[in-house]
Amino acid sequence: MAKVLSLILGGGKGTRLYPLTQSRSKPAVPFGGKFRLVDIPISNCINSGFRQIYILTQFNSASLHTHINTTYKFDNFSKGFIEILAAEQTFEHDSWYEGTADAVRKNFQHYASLEPDYYLILSGDQLYKMDLESFLDEHIKNGADVSIASTPVTRRAANDLGIVKIDETGKIIEFHEKPGPDKDISDLKIPPSQSDGSDKEYLASMGIYIFNASAMEEGLDNKDSDFGKQIIPSMISTKNVHAYTYKGYWEDIGKISDFFDATLNLATPVPQFNLYDEENPIYTKQRDLPPSKINSCTINSSLATEGSIITDSYISNSVIGIRTIIDSGATLDGVYCMGADRYETLAEKEENRRRGIPNIGIGSGSIIKGAIIDKDVRIGSACRIGVDKMDRKDGSYENYHIIDGIIVIPKKTVIPDGTII
Incomplete structure (x- = not known):
């Protein structure tokens, strides 16, 4: 059985969600009345059978630490854990995390001894439900070194996302980070054989990656700080990098309006994000409160x-x-x-x-x-x-x-x- 280590990134300042991030990190922002944003990627991991999880934290992290420590506890026989890796100074480095890749690199000493076969990298502030086991299965089937979870988007949505260009087999041949509204990216459209004919003509990276362990170590053997801007583009020419196309609901909680709309949508008759899925529940802290x-x-x-x-x-x-x-x-x-x-x-x-x-x-x-x-x-x-x-x-x-x-x-x-x- 493949050994997967999940790394959930929870570090950034979350300035676009200010003032909700004034006294807490972005993954710790309360969502849906009773959850925290970080509960989403953790629940996706647990529901997919991936129960060895590290949360990498840095900014305004006290409430996030409290939530993780009081919420998630596995039994002694499952070999599962959820542990926090806060930014720290060591003899090798004395700086803060300088980006997503830098955060993973600076913690190798903590998880290298687990000898995982694969690293699963997730963001702590996105809204989606994904079968991560199927993601891993396709990664293995493709013989990929790196796989990027990607979702079809419109040209307008592509402005602020990392856009991947794939060939007919799903292999990624180009990666463009946040092309903006003025750049001509028509050559990055999804191939006709892979398209569903909708106006979602581009594939956007969801910031969710699977790395073979050896590819991860090789890809981070440098001083580059960010996966999307530096590590992934540099590996496309040297490694087998594939896209995993996810067509379900996905929301990158980037700004206040995104957060507000996604939250109120939960109360609609048929919400885009289903909180009532018994097969794939969202876990959170048990408070033993009375009914409303x-x-x-x-x-x-x-x-x-x-x-x-x-x-x-x-x-x-x-x-x-x-x-x-x-x-x-x-x-x-x-x-x-x-x-x-x-x-x-x-x-x-x-x-x-x-x-x-x-x-x-x-x-x-x-x-x-x-x-x-x-x-x-x-x-x-x-x-x-x-x-x-x-x-x-x-x-x-x-x-x-x-x-x-x-x-x-x-x-x-x-x-x-x-x-x-």
Whole structure:
């Protein structure tokens, strides 16, 4: 049986998801009301039978470490593990990870002793479900040194992705990183024999790779720092590099609007990403929370995760995260509310009243539209957020941000009673 070591990259700053990444790494951003983005690649690995997993971390990683350590534990007999490899200084190097390839290279000392046959490289911030075992089977069948999971995309989507050119057998013969809108890339189109005739005429790298162990060691025997920009293009001329075409749903959570749209899509009647697949579940931390309590509400095309208490409210096209408290008369339309890390006690609520600040949650009579509300936010009563016609320009403001036209309220922010945004 082939021995596969999975390496999930969780290191970058995630600046395009700021302020959600202000105090956490991108893979640790809460998704779907109860998950973290990193749960997606981990679950894909587990569901495919790949249970030797390292998470490579660097930036704002404390909450990610806590989540991994309190969530994933294998039994003593499976030989499986999920371990964190944080950036560290050694006698050989004293710098931070300088890119995806550099992160893998600097950790060889930790996993070389496992002697894997194959390395599976995954990103910690993408949304998809893939049978990674089938990916490995095709890699072996093709006799490939390196295989790149690739998905068909339109010309417009190709602007910001790595585009691969393949021959009739699926072998990659060119790789172009983020060609942009002005460059003529018509010669990179999928061969007619491989095309499905749709407007998705190009193959984009998903940033998911399988390397033979020897190819990995040889490919990283240099100072190049990035797989997509340097390592992969240089190996195409010297190694057998194949594309594995994946035609299922895949979303690279690159910016706030991508994250917002993917989250709210979960609440549609037929979501693109299926959370209800019993054969391929998404794993996350078991919290042992009570069921959500819904008191005299109207709820339409929405998700309400466990531990929430929603009273006499109207909720539409929204995702309500764990332990969310929504008071009487509130209205949410197109909102992702991440919830809270704990419940406030009666004594704490009395102290809030004395200090004149709202409780954690959404106050009575508040109306919110088109917003992301991070964890432990306090929104007072009779607030109007994203509702009134007004000139809302993208930018950072006193206690909120507007990004891609979406109002983002950062973690632990206090929004006083009657605030209009």
